[in-house]
């Protein structure tokens with residue numbers, strides 16, 4: 001059964017030491033959501049909150065994503081949510097742990113887990129959120145603005161849509177920037193929903 005297969009892969013990922021990132025994180029944060037979900041959302045990596053809780057997109061960026069999903073008419077409980085990299089790459093700064101971007105090698109090594117999630121969940125459409133996820137799925141460095149607004153095919157033939165990472169809205173310099181970025185995310189999620197049509201038999 002696909003659910004059992006996914007649980008087995010998640011259990012294997014919990015023991016993963018394929019790159020050094022497991023050494024400075026609390027735990028593997030595997031994807032979450034139903035097998036057969038029409039949409040799979042893929043971010044970069046878990047953040048501080050996700051690392052503590054062990055679930056994807058539960059921190060500030062996750063709350064922003066939840067709001068955008070509601071505004072786009074997407075039910076999060078029916079969506080599979082995950083990240084390209086499963087451990088939180090961080091740098092201690094006093095009592096805080098600051099996010100550090102995963103490098104190309106870490107992304108490539110960790111993508112083995114995402115590939116298995118896609119194979120087992122079989123989403124109709126994958127939404128790459130942010131440049132790290134988009135580059136990993138396209139198979140080369142990409143510019144988000146050139147890919148947004150249309151359905152594309154990722155390197156493995158998987159149908160997809162590209163959008164910003166919800167955390168970038170939180171980093172916008174002012175309120176107008178935040179509103180524009182948020183509206184763009186909602187628009188991309190609406191596009192994804194319309195394109196996530198059922199497979200032909």
Ligand code: SF4
Nearest residue numbers: 016018019086087110
């Ligand atoms: S980041 Fe990915 S590849 Fe690296 S140890 Fe964690 S699960 Fe394994």
